[in-house]
Amino acid sequence: MNASQSWLDAVRWNADGLIAAIAQDAASGRVLTLAWMNRVALERTAATGCAHYWSRSRGRLWRKGESSGHVQHVHEIRLDCDNDAVLLQVEQTGGIACHTGHERCFHQRLDDGAWHDVEPVLKDPKAIYGDR
Amino acid sequence: MNASQSWLDAVRWNADGLIAAIAQDAASGRVLTLAWMNRVALERTAATGCAHYWSRSRGRLWRKGESSGHVQHVHEIRLDCDNDAVLLQVEQTGGIACHTGHERCFHQRLDDGAWHDVEPVLKDPKAIYGDR
Numbered sequence: 001m002n003a004s005q006s007w008l009d010a011v012r013w014n015a016d017g018l019i020a021a022i023a024q025d026a027a028s029g030r031v032l033t034l035a036w037m038n039r040v041a042l043e044r045t046a047a048t049g050c051a052h053y054w055s056r057s058r059g060r061l062w063r064k065g066e067s068s069g070h071v072q073h074v075h076e077i078r079l080d081c082d083n084d085a086v087l088l089q090v091e092q093t094g095g096i097a098c099h100t101g102h103e104r105c106f107h108q109r110l111d112d113g114a115w116h117d118v119e120p121v122l123k124d125p126k127a128i129y130g131d132r
Numbered sequence: 133m134n135a136s137q138s139w140l141d142a143v144r145w146n147a148d149g150l151i152a153a154i155a156q157d158a159a160s161g162r163v164l165t166l167a168w169m170n171r172v173a174l175e176r177t178a179a180t181g182c183a184h185y186w187s188r189s190r191g192r193l194w195r196k197g198e199s200s201g202h203v204q205h206v207h208e209i210r211l212d213c214d215n216d217a218v219l220l221q222v223e224q225t226g227g228i229a230c231h232t233g234h235e236r237c238f239h240q241r242l243d244d245g246a247w248h249d250v251e252p253v254l255k256d257p258k259a260i261y262g263d264r
Contacts, residue, residue: 007246020152020166029161034152034217046242079247080237081230085166087238098213105212106219110178114139115211 008039012084018054019084023097025104026075026089032097032104035064037086042077049074051088068128070094101125140171144216150186151216155229157236158207158221164229164236167196169218174209181206183220200260202226233257 011019018036025032037045041052041061051064051072065071076089098105100121107119143151150168157164169177173184173193183196183204197203208221230237232253239251 007242010247022154022163022166024163031154031156031163031219034154034212034219077242078238079240079242080166081232081234081239082237083240085237087163087166100213102213105214105217106210107213108211108215110139110209110211115142 005043008043010083011039011042011079011086012082013039014084016056018056019086021051021053021086021088023051023072023088023090023092025092027091030104031106032072032090032092034105042086045074045088046077051090065093068094068096068099070096070128072097096122096128099125099129101128137175140175142215143171143174143211143218144214145171146216148188150188151218153183153185153218153220155183155204155220155222155224157224159223162236163238164204164222164224166237174218177206177220178209183222197225200226200228200231202228202260204229228254228260231257231261233260 013019017038021035021037023033035053036056038054041054044052051074053062053064055062071093072090074088074090078087096103101123102119102121107117108115109118145151149170153167153169155165167185168188170186173186176184183206185194185196187194203225204222206220206222210219228235233255234251234253239249240247241250
């Protein structure tokens with residue numbers, strides 16, 4: 001074992017080798033995203049100061065903002081009590097964390113037994129990613 | 133399908149029938165816990181206004197605070213863009229969300245390549261749960 005990596009060994013990765021990673025806006029305190037990290041993603045996040053995740057849908061490592069430019073600069077990394085979730089304090093470039101063009105992913109609120117989209121789309125996803 | 137339950141059908145439960153649930157202190161904005169919910173837990177959370185979770189370690193439904201008294205009163209429930217995580221705004225009874233007696237679960241911070249416990253234990257767990 002590389003002693004310098006022991007902090008990564010302390011993490012309790014799940015059966016798929018992943019942990020949940022919450023990103024919170026360091027300035028506003030708003031919770032932006034819940035994504036997943038594998039060991040390499042967490043290591044690179046710590047090493048570079050930019051959030052990296054594991055895309056479960058695409059099955060690959062992903063640097064947040066690599067397509068959109070919406071990089072997350074990471075100010076702090078916290079681990080929870082049972083070592084299977086991390087909380088990042090981030091500065092969200094462009095003020096948009098969600099691929100839908102919303103500020104954040106948590107834009108649906110439960111009201112009267114239904115989910116309602118209660119936050120605006122700040123930028124058309126086609127303008128963020130191109131018309132893929 | 134019961135029409136009144138369609139908001140539950142909109143949730144994308146994982147292979148184990150669960151979703152990740154973040155609890156954020158509604159007053160301070162601090163992220164307290166990341167736990168898991170099955171369908172019944174989310175339904176009861178919405179119906180009662182008290183957070184319910186699925187304990188993966190104990191394999192059973194769990195009303196937060198049932199042993200500790202540290203109930204989470206839920207002010208708001210949000211769903212993320214791909215419908216597989218929820219964010220709760222809560223009022224944390226007793227000011228302690230973590231079973232370790234810390235205010236919250238995210239009390240370990242990465243500094244200089246190691247995790248450091250940077251928040252105090254507010255109450256001895258033995259005093260919370262009894263000497264089990």
